[in-house]
Amino acid sequence: MTKKRILLVEDDSLLRMGLKSMIDMHGEYTIDDDVATGKEALRSFQMKKQDVILLDLRLPDIPGTEVLQRIRQIEPNVKIIVLTASDDNDFIFDALEHGANAYVLKGSNPDELFLAVQYALDDDLFISPHLAKVIVRDYLLVNRQRKALPPMQNLTTREKEIVRLIIDGWKSKEIAESLFISIKTVDKHRSNILGKLGINSCNELRHGSLFLPDDEIDTGRQLKRTGSSNKL
Template structure:
């Protein structure tokens, strides 16, 4: 995972935990609560309560289960992003179904972790997405890359109306390989801030919500050359 600033040098990341499994949720709240630089501001047992709490607490990061009663995690993700656009969503689930991953990304999620992740991995994921980056479990990343390859096989066609510059396409291709901003900056001999600006411009031009969604769009529109 990408290196981040010392937690002592930044404001605590405010986290909301939404999961219908009480034992898992309480354990996660307790473990995250002792992590340096993370402040758990609330917990909820279903998607509706989670959305309400997100509106009242305005967290930096929301950890959402995918499958919950009353309102699913995917539906809650959409609702929270509409109500609190600054909130970053990380799906934390037992589901390793590609369909759930794609729906989560389309709904604006910035991360997708499986529940067999360690608490260190979850805490680091919280910090990574709070810093504006995206993250998915390695096993899901493999599935995503495989799907990218399948989607890329048809003959490529020009996409009318696309306004990405050559440099933005270079950045997008590197994002697709899983590289973080610092690694992309090193590869292209530009500053990390310049990379962030390029990523922001890419999202704005494509009217998308996250780096992962931008990559999925680019693959679907046959803009990337994946091995």
């Protein structure tokens, strides 16, 4: 059986050597080329068209997601496994949105890495089990927060308008000048809003806005900011 050829993209030379040795010992895969930069990766893939790419996201010259995207443009069907130290959800989703077939943490056991490669070759998505647990946990937390957030129906149209501006980061003076009302009136509206929603600060309101439907807070007004520096 012909071994699947792998392009290894990793700027840490010791880790790259270790991965190369481990993979070359496997019966089904072989390291066709190993490089340390994004430019080298693009050059190698352009010439050799490997079957699988193990790609670090933090490269010294080109962001890993850009390398991923450019390789996808060269060959849409190549299998790309992101191998990185980052367990941040934003990194995970960004990599997947750019076309990664798998996302594996550095330091994972060899079986997990080989399983990710096999999943990718089978056109299945693979995420390290630890990361999958974190993603599910965070989703459940966000969902609970969304369900627990009081509805906006009790707010007046003007209060909803001010909520939208607060969420967008407007200051009290900016809101007052744009709506042609006094800062004192803005502060009164703000106090009423916090009381009706059962929250203690505008920071809670900004955080909670992540879970609010747009139609509950979007008044449709296009207001011009004044650039005031007063804080809410």
